[in-house]
Amino acid sequence: MNNNLPLYIQITNELREKIKQDIWPEGFKIPTEYELCDIYHVSRITVRKALDELEKENLIVRKKPIGTFVNQSKGLESNNNYTLVKSFTMEMNELGITIESLRVNVIVSHADHTIAKFLKILPGEKIIILKRLRGVNKKAIGYFITYFKFEEFFSLDSTDYQGSFYEYLGSKNIHIINNQEVVEAILPVQQIARILKVTNSTPILRRCRFASDKEHNFYEYTECYYIGSEYKYYIDFTN
Structure with a gap:
């Protein structure tokens, strides 16, 4: 991970890549907050901030008390407002x-x-x-x-x-x-x-x-x- 970035941003980037590359496919139940704490050796607050970022991007869905899942619509692809991409x-x-x-x-x-x-x-x-x-x-x-x-x-x-x-x-x-x-x-x-x-x-x-x-x-x-x-x-x- 990049030590120049806040920990929660580093974790957000890594989890986002897992989703984008289909390592975690649509509908996949991701590890719990406690499991992510153990994986990344960080506090629950840090993990929660990372998950908050992914939720804002519509990449994950939290379903209490079942768990957190990769969104079926995969974030930006669910946006029906077509946009011209600038070169x-x-x-x-x-x-x-x-x-x-x-x-x-x-x-x-x-x-x-x-x-x-x-x-x-x-x-x-x-x-x-x-x-x-x-x-x-x-x-x-x-x-x-x-x-x-x-x-x-x-x-x-x-x-x-x-x-x-x-x-x-x-x-x-x-x-x-x-x-x-x-x-x-x-x-x-x-x-x-x-x-x-x-x-x-x-x-x-x-x-x-x-x-x-x-x-x-x-x-x-x-x-x-x-x-x-x-x-x-x-x-x-x-x-």
């Missing part, structure tokens, strides 16, 4: 910043069990891994690793992914309207530090995105790594 390019444009791709790699691979689960496909199916280093004036801001199912109509030419990925998808009549994200502050592993040209002690914002256009059976999983001093994550709750 990183759009986020930066709204701040008056023109972003550029410093390096783009397009890799054809095969899904392992975890990625297959994220993309709603079978393990071993062919996928595309898109790796992009993005920044401003040759200086890196973030590194993105995107996974999606291989289709013949997707380009394998890196120049086609220089701009906004979601604009490219739009050209294929794919429009991302469902999105779930997990955001946490971390210290980079050696590979990420090397790519972003920072030290291992540089704060990094890690943003994992699960996005989809279910109408066209398109699912995407992206890991984003931002240099903490170069990027701020904005949330707009207005309609």
